[in-house]
Amino acid sequence: MGALRRAADLIGRWFALLVLLGGLAGLLFPTATGALSPAITPLLGVIMFGMGLTLRTADFALVLRHPQAVLAGLAAQYVLMPLLGWGIGTLFGFSAALLAGMVLVGATPGGTASNVVVYLSRGHVALSVAMTSVSTLLAPLLTPLLVLWLAGSALPVDAVGLFSSIVKVVLVPVVLGIVVRALLTRWVERVLPLLPLVSVTGIVVVVAAVVGGNASTLTSVGALLLLAVVLHNACGLLLGYGAARLAGVPEPGRRAISVEVGMQNSGLAASLATTHFTPLAALPAALFSVWHNLSGAVVASFWSRRPAGEQDSTEAVSSARS
Secondary structure, three states: OHHHHHHHHHHHHOHHHHHHHHHHHHHHOHHHHHOOHHHHHHHHHHHHHHHHHHOOHHHHHHHHHOHHHHHHHHHHHHHHHHHHHHHHHHHOOOOHHHHHHHHHHHHOOEOOOHHHHHHHOOOOHHHHHHHHHHHHHHHHHHHHHHHHHHHOOOOOOOHHHHHHHHHHHHHHHHHHHHHHHHHOHHHHHHHHHHHHHHHHHHHHHHHHHHHHHOHHHHHHHHHHHHHHHHHHHHHHHHHHHHHHHHOOOOHHHHHHHHHHHHOEOHHHHHHHHHHHOOHHHHHHHHHHHHHHHHHHHHHHHHHHOOOOOOOOHHHHHHHOOO
């Protein structure tokens, strides 16, 4: 168990590099990695179950204690990011599939890695955890509606199918994880240190599979699509911070909301795009998964050197997860 924990810590520390290597493997070995595409949805379900295992009632109680901060973050998450995805995709003249992929990335909840980035950024970790949890539970309703609204005119959108998929691969595993933790608390606490190992492995495989399945297309649209993804992520970070500032949220909360808005559950976007659209539609999610972890590391390094002011340190420490 000790060796596995050390391995999990090591993988967590090199998360961004491993995801980048996964994308590189997809480019170099497209046939082998593209064959992994059927594993994307099951892997996401496992990752979401692991996320559910980390959640406690205290994570949701913060919504009642700080509703203004949580609502400001969720509004930025589900309004700014989908609109940014649609706007950037339209501005760059992307095909219907790529536009749908950009919207899907923007319409998904916050990524689980965001909690670690917020912690390293001296942000409000409890707020980050609450936002990830609530935005994930809202995804079955909001994600299909947003994709239908913003991408429905470009290509057919099966909103009911999207809803069903999100319930199966996100809501059910997360709720099951919460129930298992409540019933088997001691056992879950023993395996919690291993969850980053499972999550990182799953995300790396998803990125490799999506890039491998679109390797030939990536060589022709890669530079422009990468620029779009970088802009999407950067605008999300900046506008998330700005929205929190306008809402009067203190500096630690601003950092948390900024990261939550800028870092998306790109694994979910890739799974939905592969299932309900075309493999090409999953490409923005794959690139976003690589980039937002790299930018997250840069943001964490920048903010970790700057004081964030006062925050509820008890909440921050008790809610921090690796």
